[in-house]
Each structure stands twice: as C-alpha cells, then as structure tokens.
Amino acid sequence: MKLLYTLLLFSLIPSSGSAAPKVFPGTYVDAQDPNIPADFAFQGEYLGNGMGAQVIGLDKGSFQAVLYAGGLPGAGWDGKSKSLLSGKLEGKKVTLSPAEGKRKYLADSADNFSATQKFPPEGNKPYSGIISTETLTLGNKLVLNKITRKAPTLGKKAPKGAIILFDGSDKDEWQGGRLDKKTKLLNTDGSDIRTKRKFNDYHMHIEFMLPYRPAARGQGRGNSGFYQIDHFEVQILDSFGLEGAHNECGGIYSIKESDVNACLPPLSWQAYDVDFTNARTKGGKKIKNAKITVRLNGIVIHDNFEIPRKTGGSRKDPEGTPGPIKLQGHGNPLQFRNIWIVEK
Numbered sequence: 001m002k003l004l005y006t007l008l009l010f011s012l013i014p015s016s017g018s019a020a021p022k023v024f025p026g027t028y029v030d031a032q033d034p035n036i037p038a039d040f041a042f043q044g045e046y047l048g049n050g051m052g053a054q055v056i057g058l059d060k061g062s063f064q065a066v067l068y069a070g071g072l073p074g075a076g077w078d079g080k081s082k083s084l085l086s087g088k089l090e091g092k093k094v095t096l097s098p099a100e101g102k103r104k105y106l107a108d109s110a111d112n113f114s115a116t117q118k119f120p121p122e123g124n125k126p127y128s129g130i131i132s133t134e135t136l137t138l139g140n141k142l143v144l145n146k147i148t149r150k151a152p153t154l155g156k157k158a159p160k161g162a163i164i165l166f167d168g169s170d171k172d173e174w175q176g177g178r179l180d181k182k183t184k185l186l187n188t189d190g191s192d193i194r195t196k197r198k199f200n201d202y203h204m205h206i207e208f209m210l211p212y213r214p215a216a217r218g219q220g221r222g223n224s225g226f227y228q229i230d231h232f233e234v235q236i237l238d239s240f241g242l243e244g245a246h247n248e249c250g251g252i253y254s255i256k257e258s259d260v261n262a263c264l265p266p267l268s269w270q271a272y273d274v275d276f277t278n279a280r281t282k283g284g285k286k287i288k289n290a291k292i293t294v295r296l297n298g299i300v301i302h303d304n305f306e307i308p309r310k311t312g313g314s315r316k317d318p319e320g321t322p323g324p325i326k327l328q329g330h331g332n333p334l335q336f337r338n339i340w341i342v343e344k
Contacts, residue, residue, distance in 0.1 A: 024190070024333055026059075028212040031267045039063070039214060042087075042094050043240075044265045045072060046136040046144035052077060053136055053144050054241035054265075055087065055094075059214040062110030063087030065096055065136070066241045069123060072149070073244075074260045074299040081123025082116060087131065096136075098126040106218045106242075113217075115241050149264060151271035151297040156205055158340035165195060165325070166339040173197065177327075185209075186336040188224065188329035198322040199229055200278045201344040205271065209335040210238045210249075212266040222266060223330040225253065225313070228276050229323035233311040234294060236334065239263045250294065250301045253311045262299040269337075270297055277344070279307075281320035290319065 028036050043057035052072035055065045069081035084099035103114035129138040134146040158164055165173045168184030177186050177193035186193075210222040224236035232252065239248035244261030251257050264270050273295040280288035289306040315323055327336065 024211070026213055026215045027333060028267065029209070029333055029335060031212075036212070037214065039089060040212060040267075042089070042131050043214075045147050045149060046131075047072060047147050048144040049142050050076075051138075051142065051144060055131065055136070056115060056241040057212070057214040058110040058113055060110075061089035063089075063094055063096075064099065064110070064113055064115050064241070065131075066115050067125075067127060067138075074262050074297075075149070079260075082121040083123065083125045083127055084115060084119070084121060085127055085129070086110070092132065094131040096127070096129040096131065096138075098128065108217055115243075117243055117245075148268070149297070151207075151264075151269070153205060153271045153273055153295075153298060154207060154269055155338065156271075158205070159342060162340045162342045163197070164340050166336065168337060175324075180335075183335075184337070186339070188327060188332070188334045188336075190331045190333060191329040192326055193329070194230065194324040194326045196324070198324055199341065199343065200322045202274075202276055202341050203344070204274045204276065204325070204341040205338065206274075206336060207269055207271045207338045208236060209269055210236070210266045211333055213238065213332075219247065222332050222334070223328075224332055224334045225326070225328035225330070226272060226274075227311075227314065227326035227328065228274065228290070228292065229278060229321075230315040230326040231310045231319060231323060232290060232292070232307050233313065233328070234272065234274070234292075236328070237263075238266045240265050244301075250296045252292070252302065252305070252307060255307065255309070255311065256302065256305060258296070258301040259303070260299060260301060262296040262301055264297055272296055273298075278322070279319040281318070286319050 039057045046053040052068040065085040067083040068077040070076045070078040085096040086099045087094045087096045103119045105117045107113045127138045136144040171179045175194045221238040225233040235251045237249045244258035246257045249263040275293040277291045279290040294302040
C-alpha cells in the first residue's frame with residue numbers, strides 16, 4: 001500500500017536533444033502512469049437526479065466532495081447552493097461524511113480543508129454516502145454517475161487563414177519548451193515559453209493538460225499562465241472544485257474572477273478559446289483598454305471584459321504594443337496541443 005503513495009514523475013529537462021530526467025515530486029502527467037495513486041480513480045465529476053458533484057483528491061486517500069444543487073458548474077448548477085463532504089478511501093470505496101470542524105479555504109491538512117471560502121457554504125446540507133464503481137450514492141436513494149465532460153472545441157481544426165502555432169510536428173513557432181517526440185505534445189518542463197511572433201488583435205485556440213498533484217494546494221497545484229501578448233495573464237491552474245477566484249484557473253490574475261469555475265479535473269484535456277483586442281493609444285497615452293472574451297471548456301467565463309491594467313510578470317513595453325503569447329512554466333510540467341491563432 002505504501003508503494004501506491006510513492007509520488008514520482010520523470011520528465012525531460014528542456015533541451016534540443018536527449019537529457020537526464022528531471023524529477024517533479026508528487027506530480028503525474030499521464031493518467032495511465034502505473035504509479036499513480038489509487039485515489040485518482042475516484043476524483044472527478046458525478047451527475048444525477050438534479051445534482052452534480054466534484055470530488056477533489058487531497059492525497060493519501062483523502063477527498064472533499066462538493067455537491068451542487070441543480071447540476072454541475074456551467075451545466076445546471078443554481079450558482080448558489082453547495083454542500084461539502086469529507087471522503088476517506090477504505091478498501092475499494094470512499095466513505096463520505098459531512099465536512100465538519102474548523103476549516104479553512106485550501107488548508108494543507110485534509111481534515112481542515114475547505115473548497116469554499118465561506119465554511120459551511122450557502123445551502124450546505126449534511127449528506128453522507130459512498131463512492132464505489134464509478135457511482136456516488138448519497139443516503140440510500142440518490143445516485144450520481146461518474147461522467148467525463150469535454151470541451152466542445154477539443155480537436156477543433158484551424159480555420160482558413162489561421163497561423164498554426166503548434167500541431168505536434170515541430171515547435172518552430174516557439175522560443176523554449178520541448179516537443180515530446182512520443183506524445184507529440186509541447187511541454188513547458190517548468191519554464192516559460194513564448195511565441196517568436198508578436199500579435200495584436202486575434203482569436204486564439206489552445207488545449208492544455210494540468211498535472212495531477214494531490215498533495216499540493218493553491219498555487220502549487222499545476223500553476224501556469226496563458227499570457228495575452230505577454231501583458232495579461234489568464235490563469236492556468238488545477239482549480240477543480242474551487243471558487244474560481246482571480247488567481248485560479250480562468251481568472252484574470254489579480255484583476256477579475258471567472259464568472260463560473262469551468263475547470264475540469266486534472267489530467268483532462270481542456271481548451272481556452274479567446275477573443276482579444278489590444279489596448280489603443282494616441283500620442284503615447286492609452287485611450288482604450290484591452291478587451292477579452294474567454295471561453296474555458298466551452299463556457300463563457302469573461303464576456304467582452306475591459307482589462308484595466310497589465311498583470312504581474314508581464315513584459316515591460318507599454319500597453320497597446322504588440323507582443324508574444326507566453327505560456328508560463330512556474331516550476332510545473334504543463335502540456336499543450338492544437339494551438340492556433342487568427343489575426344483580426
């Protein structure tokens with residue numbers, strides 16, 4: 001049993017050729033990894049009987065289940081009512097009980113962890129149940145089946161006139177990063193990568209996979225960023241089951257939270273579809289803010305939002321100037337595929 005929780009990942013250091021493996025402790029980048037903990041099979045989304053659930057893996061057989069009245073976020077949830085349950089792996093099932101005691105948002109200890117900033121959350125009810133054989137049963141009657149939601153634009157082909165930034169054949173459009181010749185994926189290997197070209201106004205599609213890091217919390221859980229023209233960060237992070245804050249997946253870092261948390265479970269392919277219009281200047285002064293519409297996994301999380309300022313970690317050039325697309329590494333192994341852009 002101890003072996004199940006030995007957390008190791010071997011990933012190549014960025015280079016033009018082969019290199020010694022780099023270790024990211026407690027991190028997995030492949031759902032088929034034979035060393036992945038047994039916990040992984042239970043985390044994910046469940047749906048049935050007018051209720052949705054997102055089960056978050058918290059390491060070493062611990063979980064938190066977030067129940068949503070009406071369905072899942074972006075797909076039926078009423079936007080208000082949540083219930084929190086604690087889970088513990090016992091043999092081949094997870095026993096669920098009401099989350100109780102003194103809890104804090106994203107606490108390190110599973111016993112103190114809360115997936116909501118307010119604890120208990122609005123609408124919380126004291127459910128109990130079990131997860132077994134891809135079903136989550138509450139009490140004796142309410143059964144939710146495990147489902148796999150997919151972004152409707154996954155695998156979408158680039159339209160005529162698009163610039164192909166990455167299709168698995170090479171990484172010629174990028175500075176840095178690593179093309180894995182076996183998986184045909186673009187890897188950050190923990191370091192920032194940027195397009196060689198600069199852009200201004202565009203529609204962009206990008207697909208990404210977050211690693212599974214069950215022992216990590218908050219910004220340690222697969223942290224990355226999708227920087228528009230290297231000025232405005234749209235966060236990439238494993239924020240599955242959380243609030244969707246500005247510093248969580250989909251948030252415009254330090255500026256705006258997502259309208260809904262559309263983040264899927266780690267090791268799922270996810271998609272951003274972005275419409276971006278750069279800021280405008282006149283006489284060296286900004287006269288119009290940049291605007292952005294963001295769809296995460298097909299769900300609108302920012303609708304024609306005016307971005308009032310640059311976000312942290314961006315290039316020093318003033319707003320309104322063209323810039324590259326940056327994919328932040330931040331010490332985490334992120335994987336990307338099917339990246340293209342259509343300039344306006």
